Amino acid sequence: MEPFTRLTAVAAPMDLPNIDTDRVIPARFLRKPREAGFGPLLFHDVRFDAAGASRTDFVLNQPGYRDAKVLVTAENFGCGSSREMAVWALVDYGIRVVIGPSFGDIFFENCFKNGALAVVLPGGVAAGLRRALGERPGATVTVDLETQTITGPAGEAIRFEIDAFRKQGLLTGQDEVEMTLARLPAIEAFEARRRDEMPWLG
Amino acid sequence: MTSQRLTMFEKIWSRHVVAEGPGGQALLYVDRHLLHEGSTHALARLERKGRPVRRPEACLATADHYVSTEPRAVVSTEPRAVVSTEPGAVVPTEPGTGEIADPEIRAMVADLDRHSRRLGITFFGRGEPRQGIVHVIGPEQGATQPGITLVCGDSHTATHGAFGALACGIGSTEVEHVLATQCLWQRRPRVMRITVTGTRPFGVAAKDVILAVIARIGAGGGVGHAIEYAGPVIRAMSMDERMTVCNMSIEAGARAGMVAPDETTFAYLEGRPLAPRGEMWPRALDFWKTVPSDADAAFDREVTLDAAELAPTVTWGTSPQDALPITGHVPDPATVGDPARRASMARALAYMALTPGAPLAGTAVSRVFIGSCTNSRLEDLRAAAAVAKGRRAAVPAWVVPGSGPIKRAAEAEGLDRVFTEAGFEWREPGCSMCVGMNGDTATEGERVASTSNRNFEGRQGKGARTHLMSPAMAAAAAVTGRLTDVRTLGR
Numbered sequence: 063m064e065p066f067t068r069l070t071a072v073a074a075p076m077d078l079p080n081i082d083t084d085r086v087i088p089a090r091f092l093r094k095p096r097e098a099g100f101g102p103l104l105f106h107d108v109r110f111d112a113a114g115a116s117r118t119d120f121v122l123n124q125p126g127y128r129d130a131k132v133l134v135t136a137e138n139f140g141c142g143s144s145r146e147m148a149v150w151a152l153v154d155y156g157i158r159v160v161i162g163p164s165f166g167d168i169f170f171e172n173c174f175k176n177g178a179l180a181v182v183l184p185g186g187v188a189a190g191l192r193r194a195l196g197e198r199p200g201a202t203v204t205v206d207l208e209t210q211t212i213t214g215p216a217g218e219a220i221r222f223e224i225d226a227f228r229k230q231g232l233l234t235g236q237d238e239v240e241m242t243l244a245r246l247p248a249i250e251a252f253e254a255r256r257r258d259e260m261p262w263l264g
Numbered sequence: 265m266t267s268q269r270l271t272m273f274e275k276i277w278s279r280h281v282v283a284e285g286p287g288g289q290a291l292l293y294v295d296r297h298l299l300h301e302g303s304t305h306a307l308a309r310l311e312r313k314g315r316p317v318r319r320p321e322a323c324l325a326t327a328d329h330y331v332s333t334e335p336r337a338v339v340s341t342e343p344r345a346v347v348s349t350e351p352g353a354v355v356p357t358e359p360g361t362g363e364i365a366d367p368e369i370r371a372m373v374a375d376l377d378r379h380s381r382r383l384g385i386t387f388f389g390r391g392e393p394r395q396g397i398v399h400v401i402g403p404e405q406g407a408t409q410p411g412i413t414l415v416c417g418d419s420h421t422a423t424h425g426a427f428g429a430l431a432c433g434i435g436s437t438e439v440e441h442v443l444a445t446q447c448l449w450q451r452r453p454r455v456m457r458i459t460v461t462g463t464r465p466f467g468v469a470a471k472d473v474i475l476a477v478i479a480r481i482g483a484g485g486g487v488g489h490a491i492e493y494a495g496p497v498i499r500a501m502s503m504d505e506r507m508t509v510c511n512m513s514i515e516a517g518a519r520a521g522m523v524a525p526d527e528t529t530f531a532y533l534e535g536r537p538l539a540p541r542g543e544m545w546p547r548a549l550d551f552w553k554t555v556p557s558d559a560d561a562a563f564d565r566e567v568t569l570d571a572a573e574l575a576p577t578v579t580w581g582t583s584p585q586d587a588l589p590i591t592g593h594v595p596d597p598a599t600v601g602d603p604a605r606r607a608s609m610a611r612a613l614a615y616m617a618l619t620p621g622a623p624l625a626g627t628a629v630s631r632v633f634i635g636s637c638t639n640s641r642l643e644d645l646r647a648a649a650a651v652a653k654g655r656r657a658a659v660p661a662w663v664v665p666g667s668g669p670i671k672r673a674a675e676a677e678g679l680d681r682v683f684t685e686a687g688f689e690w691r692e693p694g695c696s697m698c699v700g701m702n703g704d705t706a707t708e709g710e711r712v713a714s715t716s717n718r719n720f721e722g723r724q725g726k727g728a729r730t731h732l733m734s735p736a737m738a739a740a741a742a743v744t745g746r747l748t749d750v751r752t753l754g755r
Contacts (some may be wrong), residue, residue, distance in 0.1 A: 078608050080483045080583045085722040089701035093330070093368045096305060108724050112596035136604060138465075138484030138517060142420040142720060146436035167453075167519045168419055168433055175437035203517050223490075225287030225451065239315070240388060242291060242445045245283050249447060252293050253280045262548045263412065264296055 065235035069158055070204040071131035073215075075119050075192035081135065081170060082142035084156045087151045100147055101154035128198025134164035134191045140169025149176045159205045159214065169245040174228045177235060179207060181222045191220075207232055266650055269558040273455045273490045276430040276555070280413050282447055290446050296407055298416035299325035299385065299439075300398045301372040305381040306417065306439035317383045318446040325380050326388040326409050328362040328397045330702045332364050333452035333664050333691040337611050357695055369702060392503040396667020396693040399423040399637035401672040404667055406536025410525035410552040419639045420717065422513040425531070426506035426522065428525035428555045430490070434516060443549055444463055451543065453519065454564035457491040460497035462571040467751040469647065469734035470505035471639060473497065474512045475587040481567060483585040486518030489565070492557065497571045503532040511638045512717050515584035524556035556565040579719045579732040586719070588624060590737070590749045596620035603687055608672035615721055616729050625749055628709040632657070632742040633724070635664030636698035644735040645674045651750060652741035657687035658745030664696040688742065700725050713741035
């Protein structure tokens with residue numbers, strides 16, 4: 063996993079709440095192998111028309127936002143299906159940070175497993191950021207994971223919270239399986255205890 | 265000293281903590297891991313890295329998302345080999361891909377078959393008599409039990425919480441992690457109790473209850489929470505009904521939904537192939553009785569619904585929270601103050617091609633889908649058949665049973681004949697038209713009355729319009745060709 067430390071990039075606002083992962087990547091693309099690259103499939107059915115041309119009503123197709131590497135979303139972005147390809151599509155497209163008031167729980171978790179940072183901000187703060195980005199297409203933000211700070215388009219500093227586990231994982235790009243297997247004695251001890259207490263589970 | 269009162273969630277969670285990590289994360293032990301074709305991405309990564317699966321016997325795999333549900337000319341209900349019910353047994357079945365034309369779809373099913381054989385994971389392929397939807401077969405085989413942790417790379421894994429298990433949907437990387445370590449890093453969620461009081465009025469199904477819950481708390485209302493469903497209405501529900509309720513927890517944003525185990529749960533499990541047997545049964549039962557929340561346990565949030573206020577419900581928009589009684593009218597965005605909500609509603613109504621103020625009942629539908637991990641169990645099929653019996657489908661209507669055993673049980677009761685005589689199509693088990701990835705899709709602009717769980721844009725096919733409802737309501741839509749209040753059909 064590619065580590066994430068700091069990023070300065072164009073940010074695009076997405077104002078609709080409850081954008082589900084089916085919309086981020088339609089189901090018919092999920093059978094593609096990871097190596098195929100999911101960037102061209104991101105938001106496919108709202109990004110392209112039936113003839114495959116870019117739809118001008120979609121934010122990432124609009125002047126100023128085409129190079130966005132940060133999304134600022136509304137409530138419950140990434141709800142619905144657990145498909146990790148939603149994050150693969152974002153990351154392959156180049157989006158490494160999503161900022162919003164809340165996220166689908168599984169999507170949120172999937173972000174951190176793929177080197178993407180999901181930042182939860184209070185609803186009013188996220189709305190303010192979306193408004194500012196909407197008024198100034200092409201404006202950039204800086205996201206610094208080490209200091210847990212977002213610098214908005216007007217230079218304002220916004221502090222964000224992230225738990226130490228996820229922060230460390232992103233900063234180092236560590237292999238979580240290796241980290242867990244380092245605790246193998248604890249797992250084995252648990253399994254031995256479980257065999258005594260709940261032998262019917264095998 | 266007062267003893268600490270614990271919720272069911274807290275009891276299961278604390279019993280499964282293997283180690284504490286930084287930032288309030290815990291390494292949780294996973295008792296059961298269910299796999300489907302979507303899990304092959306993770307299986308392929310493991311293979312590439314040369315990592316073993318820690319406990320293949322804790323896994324159960326089935327082909328559901330990508331299989332064709334096309335009725336077969338010659339339907340074999342015979343096992344293709346000696347079938348063992350022991351967990352971990354390799355069941356030598358055909359992957360059942362012969363009927364799948366699309367090479368990528370065929371590869372998904374064949375890959376799961378190959379990995380299962382390679383790793384010694386029990387796999388129910390198409391043609392195997394126990395094959396079915398992953399959230400149907402887990403309980404059906406008795407793999408799903410009270411007090412356990414269960415995961416699956418599918419967001420509807422909360423279904424298994426109906427047995428008083430802590431069951432969560434996970435992503436593909438997490439699937440890989442569980443396969444390699446039998447554990448999962450998790451941050452402890454908050455716990456919400458949703459109490460449904462009173463009694464269900466005539467015609468109100470479990471699906472109506474959960475749609476009303478989602479409409480009440482919103483599609484994001486359960487984010488960061490595990491939900492416990494409680495109260496007399498839940499208690500009176502069958503296991504099939506409890507599974508319908510827990511199944512859609514994710515549609516309210518919650519990764520887990522649970523119901524306390526009771527006599528209904530135990531009666532369902534007794535004698536199932538993977539349930540505890542012999543001297544293990546009373547030991548398990550003693551433990552299971554300790555799983556429910558203690559009286560006076562504190563929840564982070566409490567929500568109460570009165571069942572008396574519920575009616576048969578349909579969705580009108582593109583989020584499961586967009587649900588109203590069938591007696592209602594299409595809402596008008598102009599009456600909504602919040603601009604974001606107004607824009608979202610207007611977009612949903614444009615996609616759904618509905619006119620504000622129009623009555624929901626009477627809306628013409630193009631096709632009907634009865635199936636999915638939400639509503640494909642025997643009781644669901646009985647409810648739909650009761651409406652279809654002696655009537656005639658006015659539009660194409662599919663019935664897709666959740667598993668082989670359900671299909672055969674329905675056929676033994678003659679439900680298949682009720683459906684086929686009414687002009688419904690009786691199909692093979694699978695996720696079918698719920699997921700839009702296996703070839704079973706609606707076409708652009710079609711309006712589908714569906715017993716599935718998501719009415720998202722494009723969910724049932726690009727440009728398809730989905731109305732969610734109960735099996736009885738879907739059957740009513742099939743025989744009238746319109747969204748119809750099933751209570752008005754009479755017998």
